[in-house]
Amino acid sequence: MNSKKIDNISVDCVVFGYDINAKSLNVLLIKRYLESKTTQEVLVNDHVLTGYHVHKEETLDQTATRVLKELTGLTDQYKKQFKAFGNPDRLTSKKDLLWIENEGFNSRTITIAYYFLLKTEDVDLENNPYSATWFPVTALPELGFDHEKIILEAYKDLKVKCLSEPIIFKLLPDKFTINEVQDLYQSILGIEIDNRNFRRKLINKKYIIALDEKQVGVSKKPAQLYMFSKDVYDKVFEKNYLISI
Incomplete structure (x- = not known):
């Protein structure tokens, strides 16, 4: 077990990217896949946000920055902490419990959610260690955990924020x-x-x-x-x- 890790506090990151050619606001997601060790039956096959447990010596902002860097290689992007998700049954679907058992983490985990803004072309998908993929925010795939809810909450916040602060220019070329x-x-x-x-x-x-x-x-x-x-x-x-x- 990682002694640095706080077992029941995590940070999940919604990475928004704008594709200027497709005129599409996208979300960066990673594949979640699990087969049975005995029968090779596919138990879990969907997508999730990237998130990690908070380390004891980290602030929440530092954890979010670490998540983004490991996922995209990028730093110094616009980020906003927008909500905490701590519903007791947020990780209790059948698929989620199978994943939790396999990964060995706490099913009563509270997550602090952030969103980031960047340009899609700034992320090197071909060499991405997580096989990350961009999906239009209006056409999301099947998602694990409560990550659809987290994405929609981030999107709602972004809609309000973009009318009161000049954050959209983080999504555009210079x-x-x-x-x-x-x-x-x-x-x-x-x-x-x-x-x-x-x-x-x-x-x-x-x-x-x-x-x-x-x-x-x-x-x-x-x-x-x-x-x-x-x-x-x-x-x-x-x-x-x-x-x-």
Whole structure:
């Protein structure tokens, strides 16, 4: 047994990634698979979030950062702790109990949930040690434990947060078009946004900086590129920071 581990406290991480080409908000999941040792019958075959028990010398934030680094190799990404999940029966389905018995961990585990924001292309899936896969948040596969609930709670929080803080720019390239910002908002919020009204509101914000550059390598007319300035934003911060959608 790992003496550093707190047996009944874990951190689960919802890793959101935006695919700018597919215009899709995705969640990074890993495969959970278990066969019977005697009959080779498949006992568990689904997907889960990545999570680990908290180590005794760690803060919760440090555990979450460790989870992300082991899963993606990335550090210094936007993260938010959004909820604790401690329902006594959260890990008591038949599949979950089989998995718990095989892995030897506490069935009464309380998890602290975080979500991270990053770009899908920043994760090297080909060499990923966990065989991680991106799934659209609107088309999740069969999930183990209470991880569907955790993902949906994270998604709900993200929808609110993206309208009050400039976190969406963590999901976009450093240089982006207005249409790409609109596509991202539509992907997160699940709504259609009036293009002309959105463009007018966005380009009037001082922290959206027009660049002397346009798209390259596109078949249609190249669009103007912009960048988000955190320095300017910090100086002109308003409670409702960006737009009313």
